[in-house]
Amino acid sequence: MSNGVVSPDRSALVAYGSETGNAVDCSEELGRALERLHFATIVSALDHVPPASLLTSSLSSYSFVLFVTSTTGQGDFPSNAKTFWKSLLRKKLPADYLKDIEFSTFGLGDSSYPQFNWAVRKLHKRLLQLGAAEIYPRGEADEQHEEGLDGSFVPWTTDLRSKLLNRFALPEGVEPIPDDVLLPPKWVLSTQDNLNGEEPDKATKAVEASHDATRLTVTLRMNKRMTPLSHWQDVRHLDFVGQSTSVSYDPGDMLTIYPENSTSDVQQLIDCMHWHEVAKNLVSLHPTEPWRLSAGETPPLQGFLHPITFRELLTRHLDLNAIPRRSFFSLLAHFTTDSFQKDRLIEFTKPEYLDELYDYTTRPRRSILEVLQEFDSVKIPWQCAANVLPELRGRQFSIASGGHSKRDGSNVRFEILVAIVKYKTVIKKIREGVCTRYLAELKPGSQINVSLQKGGLGVTQAEAWRPVILVGPGTGVAPMRSLIWERLQWSLTLSSKVDNRQGGNGRHSSLVGNSILVYGCRNQAADFFYRDEWRSIQDKMPLSVYTAFSRDQSSKIYVQDIVHQQGAEIARLVLSEGAIVYVCGSSGKMPAAVRGALSGVFEQYGGLTHGDAETYLARMEKEGRYKQETWG
Amino acid sequence: MAPTSTIDSNLGQSSQSTKPVQPASSLRTLLLSPPSLSSHPERLDSVLAAHDRSATDIQMLDRLALSLVSLPDSLYDTILLLLDADGTRRESKNLLTKDVLDRMVKALKPGGNIQSQDGSFAVDDESERRAAILAGLLVDGTTVEKPSDHITASVPLRVGKRNDAKASTNAAGTGAVTLNINGKRKNGPTATGRPADVGYVGSDDDLETPSAGHGDSDDELIDEDTLLDEDDIKLNVVQPPSCRPKPGKRRRACKDCTCGLAQKLDAEDSAKRANADENLAKLKADDLAEVDFTVQGKVGSCGNCALGDAFRCDGCPYVGLPAFKPGEEVRLLDDEIQL
Numbered sequence: 001m002s003n004g005v006v007s008p009d010r011s012a013l014v015a016y017g018s019e020t021g022n023a024v025d026c027s028e029e030l031g032r033a034l035e036r037l038h039f040a041t042i043v044s045a046l047d048h049v050p051p052a053s054l055l056t057s058s059l060s061s062y063s064f065v066l067f068v069t070s071t072t073g074q075g076d077f078p079s080n081a082k083t084f085w086k087s088l089l090r091k092k093l094p095a096d097y098l099k100d101i102e103f104s105t106f107g108l109g110d111s112s113y114p115q116f117n118w119a120v121r122k123l124h125k126r127l128l129q130l131g132a133a134e135i136y137p138r139g140e141a142d143e144q145h146e147e148g149l150d151g152s153f154v155p156w157t158t159d160l161r162s163k164l165l166n167r168f169a170l171p172e173g174v175e176p177i178p179d180d181v182l183l184p185p186k187w188v189l190s191t192q193d194n195l196n197g198e199e200p201d202k203a204t205k206a207v208e209a210s211h212d213a214t215r216l217t218v219t220l221r222m223n224k225r226m227t228p229l230s231h232w233q234d235v236r237h238l239d240f241v242g243q244s245t246s247v248s249y250d251p252g253d254m255l256t257i258y259p260e261n262s263t264s265d266v267q268q269l270i271d272c273m274h275w276h277e278v279a280k281n282l283v284s285l286h287p288t289e290p291w292r293l294s295a296g297e298t299p300p301l302q303g304f305l306h307p308i309t310f311r312e313l314l315t316r317h318l319d320l321n322a323i324p325r326r327s328f329f330s331l332l333a334h335f336t337t338d339s340f341q342k343d344r345l346i347e348f349t350k351p352e353y354l355d356e357l358y359d360y361t362t363r364p365r366r367s368i369l370e371v372l373q374e375f376d377s378v379k380i381p382w383q384c385a386a387n388v389l390p391e392l393r394g395r396q397f398s399i400a401s402g403g404h405s406k407r408d409g410s411n412v413r414f415e416i417l418v419a420i421v422k423y424k425t426v427i428k429k430i431r432e433g434v435c436t437r438y439l440a441e442l443k444p445g446s447q448i449n450v451s452l453q454k455g456g457l458g459v460t461q462a463e464a465w466r467p468v469i470l471v472g473p474g475t476g477v478a479p480m481r482s483l484i485w486e487r488l489q490w491s492l493t494l495s496s497k498v499d500n501r502q503g504g505n506g507r508h509s510s511l512v513g514n515s516i517l518v519y520g521c522r523n524q525a526a527d528f529f530y531r532d533e534w535r536s537i538q539d540k541m542p543l544s545v546y547t548a549f550s551r552d553q554s555s556k557i558y559v560q561d562i563v564h565q566q567g568a569e570i571a572r573l574v575l576s577e578g579a580i581v582y583v584c585g586s587s588g589k590m591p592a593a594v595r596g597a598l599s600g601v602f603e604q605y606g607g608l609t610h611g612d613a614e615t616y617l618a619r620m621e622k623e624g625r626y627k628q629e630t631w632g
Numbered sequence: 633m634a635p636t637s638t639i640d641s642n643l644g645q646s647s648q649s650t651k652p653v654q655p656a657s658s659l660r661t662l663l664l665s666p667p668s669l670s671s672h673p674e675r676l677d678s679v680l681a682a683h684d685r686s687a688t689d690i691q692m693l694d695r696l697a698l699s700l701v702s703l704p705d706s707l708y709d710t711i712l713l714l715l716d717a718d719g720t721r722r723e724s725k726n727l728l729t730k731d732v733l734d735r736m737v738k739a740l741k742p743g744g745n746i747q748s749q750d751g752s753f754a755v756d757d758e759s760e761r762r763a764a765i766l767a768g769l770l771v772d773g774t775t776v777e778k779p780s781d782h783i784t785a786s787v788p789l790r791v792g793k794r795n796d797a798k799a800s801t802n803a804a805g806t807g808a809v810t811l812n813i814n815g816k817r818k819n820g821p822t823a824t825g826r827p828a829d830v831g832y833v834g835s836d837d838d839l840e841t842p843s844a845g846h847g848d849s850d851d852e853l854i855d856e857d858t859l860l861d862e863d864d865i866k867l868n869v870v871q872p873p874s875c876r877p878k879p880g881k882r883r884r885a886c887k888d889c890t891c892g893l894a895q896k897l898d899a900e901d902s903a904k905r906a907n908a909d910e911n912l913a914k915l916k917a918d919d920l921a922e923v924d925f926t927v928q929g930k931v932g933s934c935g936n937c938a939l940g941d942a943f944r945c946d947g948c949p950y951v952g953l954p955a956f957k958p959g960e961e962v963r964l965l966d967d968e969i970q971l
Contacts, residue, residue, distance in 0.1 A: 085856075086853065089853040089854050089856055090852060090853055090854075091852055091853060091854055092852070118860065118865075121859075121860055121864050122856055122859045122860060125859040125860065125864070126856075126859060129859075344942055344943065348942075360941060360942055363897075363901070364901070364941075364952070366941070370954070371942070373940070373954060373955060374939065374940030374941065374942050374943075374954075374955045375940075375942065376955065424902070424905070425901060425905075425952075426901045426902075426904050426905050426908075426951060426952045427941075427952040428905075428952040428953050429952075429954075465780075575765055575770075575771065576770060576771055576772035576773075577770065577772060578770045578779045606765070607758060607761070607762060608762055608765070608766075609762075612762060612766055615766060616765065616766060619766075619768060622857075623768070623779075
């Protein structure tokens with residue numbers, strides 16, 4: 001073991017569920033804190049640690065397990081924890097299944113959502129049900145806390161540390177590793193020359209293969225601006241095709257795009273870090289201690305295939321534009337000898353300076369690259385680049401294609417609708433979304449890697465008969481477009497079957513329920529996307545389109561107002577014909593306002609009391625007849 | 633609708649087991665009899681005579697209301713509410729509580745319906761109609777139906793021992809599902825069950841190697857919604873005492889701020905930016921678009937202006953500009969800064 005004093009009975013697992021990387025960051029920080037207490041610590045995504053492995057790990061058994069998870073969707077687990085969670089919910093698990101496990105939990109949430117930290121609360125409950133013992137009370141971080149997630153995470157960790165020191169006392173003469181000593185990195189980059197001819201071991205290869213199996217190479221065919229140049233917002237319709245006969249998807253599914261950093265950003269970082277020498281060398285990533293891989297440690301980078309040059313690694317796998325987290329500053333402090341800059345870096349990591357850190361980083365959306373340019377004495381050893389810089393994560397976009405437009409001959413086809421993100425903060429240079437900037441500049445003919453994610457809309461042909469109410473303002477129309485094309489295909493398929501059997505007596509309209517699209521945007525002229533398509537579809541299946549152009553008249557009109565206006569029809573379709581309601585688009589006021597409008601409509605036109613209308617909506621959610629997918 | 637023709641649209645999957653469509657004669661019916669009818673066996677007999685006895689059950693409504701009998705799940709195509717001895721529904725309506733209605737809905741097959749002998753159920757009486765809607769029934773004119781697909785979630789897509797992996801993959805990937813097109817609301821597969829991921833093959837029931845959320849159908853999992861009780865949900869934030877919000881500290885805007893705080897903070901930030909720009913513009917006028925920081929007096933007395941925002945004072949005119957080396961030229965070109 002790295003620190004020489006660890007005995008096999010001093011080991012820990014930090015298992016996380018993370019959607020955006022916050023929980024990974026907290027887990028890595030917990031992992032480092034535990035290593036400083038001489039626990040051999042594995043940090044792993046929950047889906048990499050099936051519940052059974054908690055019982056029989058390769059580290060014999062863990063002294064304790066820390067579970068860290070954020071909450072996504074409607075109180076759900078992040079995607080890299082869903083499998084673990086589902087297997088923990090199995091009825092057949094006995095009540096003493098986890099009786100030998102000691103644990104604590106930490107949740108990351110946002111109290112402006114009603115399902116605040118539900119994932120961690122459910123996990124906590126279920127672990128207790130299965131006989132696990134809590135050794136330290138659950139902590140819950142709140143994005144809304146004035147000091148952000150750290151406002152709860154820092155005191156929780158500090159207190160946990162002292163509890164653990166009491167409970168698992170260190171042997172005589174052994175002290176915790178102090179904060180100013182840099183822990184040996186768990187993963188290092190090395191150039192091909194330094195490999196001594198060794199092949200990456202089998203475990204490393206397997207990890208790569210499993211991550212890469214889901215990626216698909218697609219070619220961009222069209223990158224069309226959907227808004228007039230005079231409109232402030234640049235919205236693109238992108239059309240990709242990829243060679244595959246087996247890949248398929250359903251409405252609501254999402255395409256993950258893996259962006260690249262701009263050539264100039266990469267060059268600036270290389271200049272700043274003095275990495276010119278190594279930039280063109282082929283590099284690979286290795287655990288410094290091979291047992292970590294077999295114990296299930298999640299590598300810091302996924303989808304990283306050997307061999308690539310260091311410059312490629314910086315371009316495709318490391319995020320130079322992320323907003324730096326607190327732990328980033330504590331790592332940087334190890335890589336400078338300039339005491340003035342070092343002191344400032346350490347200040348930023350202290351709990352009493354969380355306000356300043358927020359003002360410096362999150363509030364103006366300052367990037368890692370900009371921080372490194374200011375702290376110019378910091379020189380990160382290139383071998384540690386993957387430990388210090390966060391992974392450049394893929395970004396998900398709702399797929400806008402459906403039905404017949406999902407394929408083009410032997411190719412699978414994906415269309416997405418993307419609003420290019422640009423905004424100003426107190427920093428002079430305009431902020432741009434990493435992925436949307438990348439997409440905006442992508443030329444037709446470019447080949448990129450993508451992967452597919454299941455969405456939460458759960459659309460199946462079995463519900464073709466049901467009418468649907470589609471509320472999708474702005475780019476929220478993308479999954480609705482997918483569903484509308486899908487329903488058109490269902491309609492054609494089902495009618496042709498009826499025709500075959502019944503000699504085409506043409507009663508097709510009732511085979512697929514009515515589709516009601518409620519669309520909203522600013523101006524009819526600027527951002528009424530796909531308007532011509534709706535017209536052509538209306539000839540072939542029952543589709544009504546109701547629009548709210550918020551800025552086209554003196555008083556603003558939104559989708560929720562349209563729900564009220566069309567209340568009689570909507571109430572009838574939902575209450576009497578079993579319609580499904582879909583709400584997609586930007587999070588914020590819209591989803592709650594639409595829900596409120598529906599409740600009002602059920603009262604007004606369905607004769608329900610307010611309480612009954614709410615009960616009915618809750619029931620719809622439970623039955624999967626009210627589906628919402630929103631993004632920030 | 634042509635009620636007698638059924639079409640199996642199971643696209644090319646002839647080997648996949650499909651639930652046989654039951655002949656009309658075997659449609660199962662449950663008759664619910666009000667207590668007053670028990671003293672008039674001749675009426676009961678005349679009702680029974682109209683039904684296929686082998687496919688018809690009868691239960692007393694009062695016994696059901698008292699939970700003395702339990703009904704089988706998802707068995708009946710029709711539940712028929714018999715009229716009271718006096719030909720009205722006065723007595724039986726009182727027995728039709730929310731609980732009884734819920735249990736009746738449970739006993740209905742997906743797509744099954746509830747009627748009263750006089751056809752008035754959930755039609756004439758507004759509160760009865762509401763109760764039916766809230767029990768999850770679809771009330772459309774005079775038909776009161778159980779939605780066709782929310783109970784059958786696990787049946788067709790189940791990756792069980794019987795269905796091979798190929799069949800399940802097809803069902804998920806291509807939408808090849810069994811459909812019954814004759815009646816628009818007959819049994820269809822899953823609304824709530826999500827289709828398996830593309831390319832997923834096989835399942836595993838083994839405790840030690842749970843599969844990725846596909847092999848276990850929902851009925852083998854506990855309902856995670858039941859894990860949290862009212863208290864768990866109400867519970868706001870578990871915070872160590874030391875980090876409870878302190879009075880007088882600045883608040884941050886929510887991600888989806890609707891109260892105006894976000895706008896206020898944004899306004900502060902743009903005011904700061906505008907103010908800094910104004911100060912920069914003054915420098916520009918003085919120095920003809922070139923600022924030489926080696927010249928004394930061109931930088932603040934703190935000497936930190938060149939170092940970047942991490943070190944600059946509050947209100948520094950260089951806020952938001954990159955760090956620069958003293959001695960480097962800073963050219964201010966059309967709102968763009970170049971070092």
